[in-house]
Amino acid sequence: MRGRLLETGAAWLLALIWLGPLAYAFWAAFHPAHFATHFNLLAPLTLENFAKAWTYAPFPRHFLNTMILVTMILAAQLVLCTLAGYAFARFEFAGHNIAFGLVLVQLMIMPEVLIVENYRIMARLGLVDTILGIGLPYMASAFGTFLLRQTFKTVPRELEDAARVEGCSFLGVLWRVYVPLARPTYLAYGLVSVSYHWNNFLWPLVVTNSVQTRPLTVGLAIFGAPESGVDWAVISAGTLMAVAPLLVAFLLFQRQFMQSFMQAGIK
Amino acid sequence: MKHVYGWLLLTPAAILLVGFTHYPAAMTLFDSFFSTGTVVRPSRFVGLDNYAALADDPIFWQVLGNNFWFALGTIPSAIALAMVMALWVNEKLPARALVRMAYFTPTVLPMIAVANIWLFFYTPQIGLLDQFNALFGVASHNWLGDPDTVLGAVMLMVVWKEAGFFMIFYLAALQSLPPELEEAAKIEGASRWYFFRRVTFPLLMPTTLFVLVNATINSFKLVDHLFILTKGGPDNASSLLLYYIYQVAFSFFDTAYASTLTVVLLALLAGLAVLQFLLIERRVHYR
Numbered sequence: 001m002r003g004r005l006l007e008t009g010a011a012w013l014l015a016l017i018w019l020g021p022l023a024y025a026f027w028a029a030f031h032p033a034h035f036a037t038h039f040n041l042l043a044p045l046t047l048e049n050f051a052k053a054w055t056y057a058p059f060p061r062h063f064l065n066t067m068i069l070v071t072m073i074l075a076a077q078l079v080l081c082t083l084a085g086y087a088f089a090r091f092e093f094a095g096h097n098i099a100f101g102l103v104l105v106q107l108m109i110m111p112e113v114l115i116v117e118n119y120r121i122m123a124r125l126g127l128v129d130t131i132l133g134i135g136l137p138y139m140a141s142a143f144g145t146f147l148l149r150q151t152f153k154t155v156p157r158e159l160e161d162a163a164r165v166e167g168c169s170f171l172g173v174l175w176r177v178y179v180p181l182a183r184p185t186y187l188a189y190g191l192v193s194v195s196y197h198w199n200n201f202l203w204p205l206v207v208t209n210s211v212q213t214r215p216l217t218v219g220l221a222i223f224g225a226p227e228s229g230v231d232w233a234v235i236s237a238g239t240l241m242a243v244a245p246l247l248v249a250f251l252l253f254q255r256q257f258m259q260s261f262m263q264a265g266i267k
Numbered sequence: 268m269k270h271v272y273g274w275l276l277l278t279p280a281a282i283l284l285v286g287f288t289h290y291p292a293a294m295t296l297f298d299s300f301f302s303t304g305t306v307v308r309p310s311r312f313v314g315l316d317n318y319a320a321l322a323d324d325p326i327f328w329q330v331l332g333n334n335f336w337f338a339l340g341t342i343p344s345a346i347a348l349a350m351v352m353a354l355w356v357n358e359k360l361p362a363r364a365l366v367r368m369a370y371f372t373p374t375v376l377p378m379i380a381v382a383n384i385w386l387f388f389y390t391p392q393i394g395l396l397d398q399f400n401a402l403f404g405v406a407s408h409n410w411l412g413d414p415d416t417v418l419g420a421v422m423l424m425v426v427w428k429e430a431g432f433f434m435i436f437y438l439a440a441l442q443s444l445p446p447e448l449e450e451a452a453k454i455e456g457a458s459r460w461y462f463f464r465r466v467t468f469p470l471l472m473p474t475t476l477f478v479l480v481n482a483t484i485n486s487f488k489l490v491d492h493l494f495i496l497t498k499g500g501p502d503n504a505s506s507l508l509l510y511y512i513y514q515v516a517f518s519f520f521d522t523a524y525a526s527t528l529t530v531v532l533l534a535l536l537a538g539l540a541v542l543q544f545l546l547i548e549r550r551v552h553y554r
Contacts, residue, residue: 087273
């Protein structure tokens, strides 16, 4: 019995340690700058750090850019991966095995590994420093294609045949039979995609160079750099603002988030 | 007909995939045989010169070594922690949902935000770590400025960030184990440690292999934190291969050499892909 109690204590302690950094960021952000390094339970609360962060860096613009980026990528991914996943699940076209293998290459070689060449391609296309340029390499997602192919393969053929008899075209079948049945997969994939691109940094950093296109992570990196001379309390406030939408969504839909990340990992 | 429809459906995705994955990957290899062009001196074929330069580049070897130590320092400890977390959260623990949420939260935060927060922990004198150490009379230390401690400090943060992510895979595996196993062990009077060592741990092996490969791939791809914490310094003591590629391409503007470095990274990732494939094959066999 004592062993169990000890274990419970250890599990809680680890949970506290794991929440510590975030809890600290909250502490620093909601108190005057002076208290970032001095703990005092009676320290006055303030929202001033958030107000400062909001004006020191063009946060509204970064928010807008990230929203556009995430929406654009997800919309394109849903369309492209649905079509490609359907092709691989139900059409045994010539060369489908080789084509599928070539698609899976992207699971290993993600666009962020090819920053040098992809930057060159974007320069040639005139897409450097555009939001489209950040999103384009990610739109045809091997992972999404794979996930949807697996899901579509589990749909009974009889459903498709029945729809065909009713006079559905092959795109009609996709839209009326396959897509509705794959709704849980779409939800899981959507959550993972949005989290990934909300947090993505390296490629957006490489391909953008102005406030008009930089997403939140890049804006935050510039804002938080020691050279910027902004104090800890304000940086904490800015950091919390940048992670807030995703963090709130996670706290509300914990179970769904964990399940989606798990599905995404196991493939 | 199915051939036409199949290819028609695939075409939009295929164009983008070839354009931003296969073509650039092939061009990376091609460019690694050429010199970096400048206005006065255009790019020309140099054969294996870039690879010779790479073999003679001490920073390349240092960065590769860092990658190795980084993987060795973060992956086993993150996996061990993840396993312990999953075991705890899988049991009847008071406030279990809250504990599970605490472990997983770092996973949904962007690396940049995480690094912003941790940077303050490591700041000399006023940082939390030094303030804590001062309570025990330990002298202040520049954790990120000292080549001996910088990699360790960064590793600690990465373990914190990744353990919760690996935990969910173990959790899924644990929940799929038949409960009869534990009941039988209880009747036989096996201790919990014995049960873990002889039953749970071996049954979790496929999950461990899976997490191991994925964690290794991640250790090559994840460099965001370096932009905030150290910029690869001091003296490249914390730099990783992908970060070095970024520096060579976008700070030193030596794209040919950056391509050569990328070829090495691609080769490493391809090797891991083959390994993963072999592991999955084996996993199927002993089921």
